[in-house]
Amino acid sequence: MKKIIIICGGPSSEYDISLLSSQSIIDNIDYNKYSVSICIIGKDRKCTIKQISKPENISKWENGNILFTDTLLRLKEYDIALLGTHGQFGEDGVLQTYLEEAQIPYTGSDSYSSRLCMDKFRSSILVNSSTDLFIPKTDIVHLNNLEEFLNNVKLPVFIKPNKNGSSICSYVVKDLNNLKQILKDFYSHHKGEDEILIQEYIEKKTEVSCGCLEKKDHTFIQLPPIEIIPKTSKFFDYTAKYTKNASLERTPAIGIPKEQREIVSELAINIHKLLGCRLYSRSDFLVTGKKIYYLETNTLPGMTSTSLIPQEAKEIGIDYRDLISFFIDNS
Ligand SMILES: Nc1ncnc2c1ncn2[C@@H]1O[C@H](COP(=O)(O)OP(=O)(O)OP(=O)(O)O)[C@@H](O)[C@H]1O
Ligand SMILES: [Mg+2]
Structure with missing residues (x-):
């Protein structure tokens, strides 16, 4: 049985979202297939590590007292670290660098690619110069x-x-x-x-986001784009992202023509390769007529069961539990 440790939290403004992503993984991971432990990194970088054999509510857990850097030896006991982190520290290459140094295999992009993608300004210049995509001035x-x-x-x-x-x-x-x-x-x-x-400000647009899945042998599973229509917000803001029913999210993304949906799916893979991403990533776009604007690529995008990539995967028959297994088995 593979020994998995789900890592979440950290000193990021996306701490709460990271706990939501990880809670969904904890609620759905296949406990018959994997031995599962959790490492919650507090906002102060102190950790709690615990093995579980069935879903538990991690928001109820007490704060830990071991500094993250002091847990690295212990993390080496696991076959793979499944990253449920977002934003600063957990998605920007810092955590990835620690894990690389300690030779702990983990899910998602390496430290270099994570750092590059976290820098929206410089990664978008690269994408703009290597594709037909536009970027906002x-x-x-x-x-x-x-x-x-x-x-x-x-x-x-x-x-x-x-x-x-x-x-x-x-x-x-x-x-x-x-x-x-x-x-x-x-x-x-x-x-x-x-x-x-x-x-x-790109005002009259259709917003779409599109992920891709990369297998261990570097072949890809193409995902369909998802269209995002915020119901009350002017754009896909924090409320539109995390309040139930605040946005309509639909696949197929029928707000853009079928040919453009195919182009966006292919672009998501090409950008993933260009930026050196690994396993999965999700790129965000704004479409105005024939023009497709590139916004950014997320190396550890939201991973609750209703997040965008899980919805895209579901559309092609990969359910959430299989998606988690895909991440583990292809890392
Ligand atoms: N130049 C722009 N013009 C209009 N809307 C924009 C522009 N840039 C961003 N947005 C809106 O703001 C949202 C967030 O922007 P972006 O995806 O660049 O940042 P983010 O906060 O890193 O997102 P994520 O949560 O996907 O990591 C977009 O989904 C889009 O709705
Ligand atoms: Mg975004």
């Missing part, structure tokens, strides 16, 4: 200079951190009435030296 400033920049730029613009996820600190800025509130939000998640993107 983008300026990049340090958070300390954001206020001055916004005071002098032609509005509307779309602003978001260069390295974060879950639409945290993402705003359509049409006027500067809420500037104080916006800056307060940014400073609660970021330091003054962090990079912020100020982008052309």
Whole structure:
């Protein structure tokens, strides 16, 4: 029986989402096939490690007291670390570097690719120069200079951190009435030296996202794109992402023509290869007529049973439990 350790949490603004992804994995993983342990990294990087033989509610677990770096020897006991982490530390190449150094096999992209994809600005330049995809016109400033920049730029613009996820600190800025509130939000998640993107606001668009699955032999399972229609938000913001029924998410993505759906599926694989991703990834796009804008690639995208990749996989007959087994068996 393969010994699996699911790693989740960490010092990221996506801590809560990571626990949701991991809880879904814990609720659905095949306990007849794998021996399962969990490592929750607290926001203070202190860990709890526990073996389980059936689903348990991890939100009830007490905080741990061993620093993550001190758990590495113990993590070597496992055949594979299944990463349920998102964002800073867990998806940006830091955790991946620790695991590589300790020679602990893990699911998903390596440290280099993780780091590159977390940098939306530089990875999108690479994608733009190597494909027919468009990218929104983008300026990049340090958070300390954001206020001055916004005071002098032609509005509307779309602003978001260069390295974060879950639409945290993402705003359509049409006027500067809420500037104080916006800056307060940014400073609660970021330091003054962090990079912020100020982008052309793509307004009349169809939003689609598309993952791909890479087998151990480097052949691919193509996934269909999923279309996202936020019901009350102006874009796919935090509320639209994580509130039940706040968005309509549909596969097939009938808001774009069939030929374009095929193109997006192929692009998801080509971008995955270009950025050096491994096992799975999910790229986000905005479509306006024939133009397809590339937004970003997620190396550890949301993995609750109703997240986008699980929905795409379900559409081609791979249920959530099989998807988890796919990740383990192809790592
Ligand atoms: N330039 C833009 N114009 C219009 N909408 C945008 C633009 N950039 C981003 N968005 C909207 O904001 C959302 C979040 O942006 P993006 O995917 O780049 O960041 P993220 O927070 O890292 O997302 P994820 O949760 O997928 O990691 C997009 O899904 C889209 O709805
Ligand atoms: Mg995104």
